[in-house]
Amino acid sequence: MTKITLLIHCKDQSGIIADVTNFIAKNKGNIVYIDQHVDREQDIFFMRLESEFTSFSMEDFTTNFKNDLVAKFAMKWRIYNTEAKPKMALFVSKYDHCLYDLLGRYNSGELFVEIPFIISNHNTLKPIADSFNIPFYHIPVTKETKAEAEAQQLKLCKEFDIHFIVLARYMQIVSSKIINQYPNKVINIHHSFLPAFVGAKPYHSAYKRGVKIIGATSHYVTEELDAGPIIEQDVTRVSHTHAIDDLIAKGRDLEKIVLANAIKLHIKRKVMVYNNKTVIFS
Amino acid sequence: MTKITLLIHCKDQSGIIADVTNFIAKNKGNIVYIDQHVDREQDIFFMRLESEFTSFSMEDFTTNFKNDLVAKFAMKWRIYNTEAKPKMALFVSKYDHCLYDLLGRYNSGELFVEIPFIISNHNTLKPIADSFNIPFYHIPVTKETKAEAEAQQLKLCKEFDIHFIVLARYMQIVSSKIINQYPNKVINIHHSFLPAFVGAKPYHSAYKRGVKIIGATSHYVTEELDAGPIIEQDVTRVSHTHAIDDLIAKGRDLEKIVLANAIKLHIKRKVMVYNNKTVIFS
Amino acid sequence: MTKITLLIHCKDQSGIIADVTNFIAKNKGNIVYIDQHVDREQDIFFMRLESEFTSFSMEDFTTNFKNDLVAKFAMKWRIYNTEAKPKMALFVSKYDHCLYDLLGRYNSGELFVEIPFIISNHNTLKPIADSFNIPFYHIPVTKETKAEAEAQQLKLCKEFDIHFIVLARYMQIVSSKIINQYPNKVINIHHSFLPAFVGAKPYHSAYKRGVKIIGATSHYVTEELDAGPIIEQDVTRVSHTHAIDDLIAKGRDLEKIVLANAIKLHIKRKVMVYNNKTVIFS
Amino acid sequence: MTKITLLIHCKDQSGIIADVTNFIAKNKGNIVYIDQHVDREQDIFFMRLESEFTSFSMEDFTTNFKNDLVAKFAMKWRIYNTEAKPKMALFVSKYDHCLYDLLGRYNSGELFVEIPFIISNHNTLKPIADSFNIPFYHIPVTKETKAEAEAQQLKLCKEFDIHFIVLARYMQIVSSKIINQYPNKVINIHHSFLPAFVGAKPYHSAYKRGVKIIGATSHYVTEELDAGPIIEQDVTRVSHTHAIDDLIAKGRDLEKIVLANAIKLHIKRKVMVYNNKTVIFS
Incomplete structure (x- = not known):
């Protein structure tokens, strides 16, 4: 069949x-x-x-x-x-919440995917990768070494026949070298309700603006920062009683769920991209 | 064409x-x-x-x-x-919020429907019907006159070739005499998140139970009370600071929107019923 | 007492x-x-x-x-x-949904407020004002007559001892002449999830960006466009199946509820403003 | 100080x-x-x-x-x-999602609590406890051994000076012997929007009823099943396209967040109980 x-x-x-x-x-x-x-x-x-x-x-x-x-x-x-499991590369940095969340789902069979390896620019999360028995590659990134680091990342992706890349709070801007190899195949989680609060420190900006709702957005990475096709968004209510740290803590739960849902949609090939937007089939 | x-x-x-x-x-x-x-x-x-x-x-x-x-x-x-406007009968009682809401939408062309008349067991809302120039029939209902009242209601529905009936907080139980003539064509709005709080005074029950979220449910009327196929539901957050009157006020907004959305789905023939459930096409 | x-x-x-x-x-x-x-x-x-x-x-x-x-x-x-009803002036233009909604709530006693009059730059909504028996002043606004029109508006506000002004989709920018007389007392409803989509045609921008959630924001008007202290926000989910007109229709329901909630908070003196943000007491 | x-x-x-x-x-x-x-x-x-x-x-x-x-x-x-960390006992069974979620939060310092041990009636989740270096006690429960098992559980709780107990999908009914020792101190997560779908298999019941929204509820355990004071609830939208397994998967995310939020409120002593309801301070 x-x-x-x-x-x-x-x-x-x-x-x-x-x-x-x-x-x-x-x-x-x-x-x-x-x-x-x-x-x-x-x-x-x-x-x-x-x-x-x-x-x-x-x-x-x-x-x-x-x-x-x-x-x-x-x-x-x-x-x-339909029956072939796509291969997904996980890029992380120092934040562990999305990593824990994705590996927990992976372990319990919720994600129809293979994760051949995890790449990080820091060694911080290696113990988590180890506890789930997933190879962890520490590839430091500085302004000077960025081109070389990305070459290494791409080499690994090729070697393991990676189908798509997930930036699970990777905190680095990915260059066109990678994007062009993986068009509409690099999934990012941005910790705001895009297009509000593009760029760094969105929770700080949300706090300053006094919004009553915060959000998270998962999108395909394009060359323009935080401007790629949106796959999934979710929001939660906040109030003046929430300090920046509270926004960050509440936001973590949004990030986890929004990213996981975007990955599931991508895995099931339910996302089509055109004109920098997505059609999401049910 | x-x-x-x-x-x-x-x-x-x-x-x-x-x-x-x-x-x-x-x-x-x-x-x-x-x-x-x-x-x-x-x-x-x-x-x-x-x-x-x-x-x-x-x-x-x-x-x-x-x-x-x-x-x-x-x-x-x-x-x-696809181009024929269905004819909808509106049944109301004394609450005006759903009536105002539906007539406002009707007036602005948001509902692709004709409303040949409004029926009520009280005269209270006649001025609203008048201000929108819609015929208003006052058909009182008592235990004794119920059968006769329903016969009158059905006669009007036949006369005006009504396709479906909307109970906009009608507050009366509709008998099988009407349901059988309009199977899956009598739309009710119940002021709770069904199946929680079936029957009378759901806001009072929600208050007593101390729930943190209240809801409203629009469903097709069947012979079992509040147990028909669910078309649409929505909810809103509440807290201990809300007295019963606050729940009722917050609930009114839910009722209006849930009922209006259910009617729109019905009008566009997007609802299919089976096994007492609905398939809602997008 | x-x-x-x-x-x-x-x-x-x-x-x-x-x-x-x-x-x-x-x-x-x-x-x-x-x-x-x-x-x-x-x-x-x-x-x-x-x-x-x-x-x-x-x-x-x-x-x-x-x-x-x-x-x-x-x-x-x-x-x-606490027992004195504040006096509220309603400014509208051609859109009727917020007006219907607010007058319906006013009529049913949901808003603890007096509405001495409605001002509009068009005559379109006069019949609605009439049906609720509220005086309606038609004050046209053009680029040339704006200063004079605002003088007239302020004169009416003084005459009727207005405490605060509600722009219920008024569609005109209110100048500092009015804002300075009513600091943190002019409430606007903007049809986007601010700070996303400031300015005109936010539903069109939301459509173009392909967001999965749209919103509405009620805020106090300040001199910077759509940048005043946020009182209330709400959102609803949308998808690729929604054309611009669908976003506009869904948005209307958000606008109505968000504006009504912001007005209720203001009436109950539950809003405090500082640093262009609000503290909202429960 | x-x-x-x-x-x-x-x-x-x-x-x-x-x-x-x-x-x-x-x-x-x-x-x-x-x-x-x-x-x-x-x-x-x-x-x-x-x-x-x-x-x-x-x-x-x-x-x-x-x-x-x-x-x-x-x-x-x-x-x-205010500065003393309460001690929390975790009771689990075979489901791992709430356990992973809580231990991830615990590890990152999000929960101001000590977790001296985990108790389970099965050995399934021991490896997870081990990977987080938390003592794991396997106490099997059968109809015959239940009283003895609960005695063992209570003995451990006393020994470690436990302040409150969290049933993280523990799947066993806790008897009054434990409840009386920990009144309003045993927190359960029920996988429905209570009071709808009390008891076993709520996702199956929700599927059968055809609801459009599912929920999760965290409450204090009392002697009446799933009827204790509600601390926190949350919901998510579902449709006819979701089979039972989809409801279960979506529900897992609700369960994790609702339980974590209830625990945080309890830890910060923001919950007061009376008349089988809660006051939740902000």
């Missing part, structure tokens, strides 16, 4: 859904999930589809789909083996 | 999506929305589809769809003219 | 609470509410207190309190007759 | 606040926090106060306060050393 997940986007046109579902029926596939979205302002069609085939391989699908449909509709498309 | 909204549910089987989308393509229709859900526990397939045809009427669709597909998959199905 | 509400702030010092409560006990008052807050970063003390006296007038309190305590602690303070 | 936290409740009477603040001033104390609440329905007064003394010990306070004020107002009261 071949199980595939298919993502398509293209200019909105008549007949796409019928042609795609037809293609699957013709090849004896069963559609187990279909969802679609049309951005009426931009006139773009998006589709996510899960299908099962008894005698039609991923290669068969790829070849035939390309011939029959991709050119016809000028589709941008991706296909995944 | 014929615009239709189609709702289907049946046992989950291979090929349904392909057959339906094929049927539409064959008849030169364009699918503008498709969403589906499979309840894996019950093995039931649900689908909502919007389609546009240039030379295929609703009657054509109905006849052909029945012949080609309904029997094949043992479908339960409904078809609607 | 004299019922007073007292607000105090000053540098944090030992003995303030004891001295104030002592003062009240000495004058045979009963404290029915006391709450305090210390901003540890700025070292400022805030207090809100409600008290009842059988034979001690507001004038007595004012004179004696000034002599006994104000100088000693270098207090900034205000005193209110 | 002596830092105390004082909790008082009694019948509401004139002059309590003045007398208490006076008592502190007289003894050269500085009040750093005061909050009060009056339940007007029951006519009960509640107060929480933090104070600092340079030459007045906890023993001095206790003796003098008793003489001067306790009898006069028929107060129920408790006094704590």
Whole structure:
């Protein structure tokens, strides 16, 4: 049995859904999930589809789909083996809350993912990686060594066939060298309700502005700081009784959950990116 | 141009999506929305589809769809003219907040619906109906006159070709006589987070229990009190500083929004009911 | 019986609470509410207190309190007759949702306030004002007539002894001429989660940025646009399925509730302003 | 410097606040926090106060306060050393998510508490306890051995001078033998929005009922199952797309945060219990 997940986007046109579902029926596939979205302002069609085939391989699908449909509709498309676990690299720094949270979920089987290694610019969190038996690479980063450090990081990612990178409060700006290798595949957690409080120390800015609600935002990293496509956001209520440290503590819980949810959406290939925004299928 | 909204549910089987989308393509229709859900526990397939045809009427669709597909998959199905405004009857009692809210939305064009009349067991809210120029029928209800009152209500509903009924804090239990004529078409707003606090005075019960969050629930009315399929719920945080009157005041805002959202979902035919639960399409 | 509400702030010092409560006990008052807050970063003390006296007038309190305590602690303070309804001026433009909402609450007694009149730069909403029997003044505003229009507005406010002004989607920038007469007494509702999306068309900006949550913010108006002290905020979840019009419709419900809540807090004198932030007592 | 936290409740009477603040001033104390609440329905007064003394010990306070004020107002009261870390016993079973979450917070210093040991009726989670270097006692519980097991549990609690017990998804009903020794000191996390779905398998019941929001509730354990005073609750939105396993996964995040927040409130002595409800000071 071949199980595939298919993502398509293209200019909105008549007949796409019928042609795609037809293609699957013709090849004896069963559609187990279909969802679609049309951005009426931009006139773009998006589709996510899960299908099962008894005698039609991923290669068969790829070849035939390309011939029959991709050119016809000028589709941008991706296909995944639904049953293959993606490989995720974890980048951390000194904060442990997102790391603990993700490894706890990983350990209990909540995340359908492999984590071949953890990279950090500090040695602080090595004991946590050790207690979960995950290899830990300490790659210090200074202004001078940054290019070299990123080369090392990329080498490791290649070596372990990493599919996507998670910055779990990594606290370093990742350069285009990495972003270009992993477009819409570097997931960051920013500790504010973006676009409010871009950049460093958002809890301090939120405190100063006197907001009554704080948030966290998980997004794909692009070259513009904290301006990439938003995958997930959540918020919580605060008041004048909360000092900056209280905001930081409350924010940690938001960061953990928002990042974990964004990762789950990415793993299940439920996120499509266009125009620096996301379509999130249910 | 014929615009239709189609709702289907049946046992989950291979090929349904392909057959339906094929049927539409064959008849030169364009699918503008498709969403589906499979309840894996019950093995039931649900689908909502919007389609546009240039030379295929609703009657054509109905006849052909029945012949080609309904029997094949043992479908339960409904078809609607997407552009036809459903007719909604409003039942109220003495509370005005949901009435003001709904009429304000109606007036500004937010609700795609006609409201031919308002029925109440009291005369209290007649001035509001008058100020919005909507006919108001005062039909008092006592234990003795209930059967007769409901007969009058049903007569009005028939006369005006009412599609669904909204109990906007109507405060009376509606009997099976009405429910059977309008199955899954009588929408109630209950002022608690069901299934907590079924029945009368839920805010008093919430206060007594010392809950930290209160809610409101909009559901289709069935014969069992406050136990029908839930369409929409929302909640808000409360504390020990809130007396019962504060809960009631905070609850009013929940009731207004939850009821309005449930009505909008119903109007857009986004709700499917089965096993006393709802599938809510996005 | 004299019922007073007292607000105090000053540098944090030992003995303030004891001295104030002592003062009240000495004058045979009963404290029915006391709450305090210390901003540890700025070292400022805030207090809100409600008290009842059988034979001690507001004038007595004012004179004696000034002599006994104000100088000693270098207090900034205000005193209110708890039972006096404040007078509120409503400024609107063409949007009716906040107006309907506030007048519905006013009519049902939910707002402890008098509304002597409504001012608008358009005639559009006059029928609503009429149906609630509230005088409506149409004062057009153009670039050229703005100064004169504001003079007229202020004249009306003086004439009716207005205590505070509510901009219920007034859509005009209010100049310092008005702000200076009503410092921290002009309440605005901005249709975004400030500080995100300051200025015009925030729903369009939110749509463009692809946020997953939208908000509304009620704040006191200061000379810097949308940068005044925040009184209340709330948010709601949105997705890629929401077009701009859907954001606007969902936002209307936020605006109504956030503005109403901010007004209630102001009416109950639960808001204290300092450093462009608010302390909100419970 | 002596830092105390004082909790008082009694019948509401004139002059309590003045007398208490006076008592502190007289003894050269500085009040750093005061909050009060009056339940007007029951006519009960509640107060929480933090104070600092340079030459007045906890023993001095206790003796003098008793003489001067306790009898006069028929107060129920408790006094704590603000700087003393309470000792907390953790009871777990096989679920690891709350345990990981609490130990992660404990490790990072977020919880002002000591955890002398973890008790479980299974050996499953011992490795986690080990990795955090916390003694783990495996005390199996069967119907026959329950009384003996609880005796062992109590013996450990006494031995380590435990102040309160946290049932972090302990999955066993705790008998009155333990509850009576720790009245309002056994904190449970129930995986529903109480009072909805009392008892076993609440996620299954929520799924069956088709609710649109699920919740978690932390409460003090009393003899009636899941009916004790509620400390904290939180909720999250679900839909028909969530199978039972999805509800369970989403619920885990609620459980973690709600339990952690309830524990923090308890540790800071911000919770007062009466009439099976709680007053939660800010």
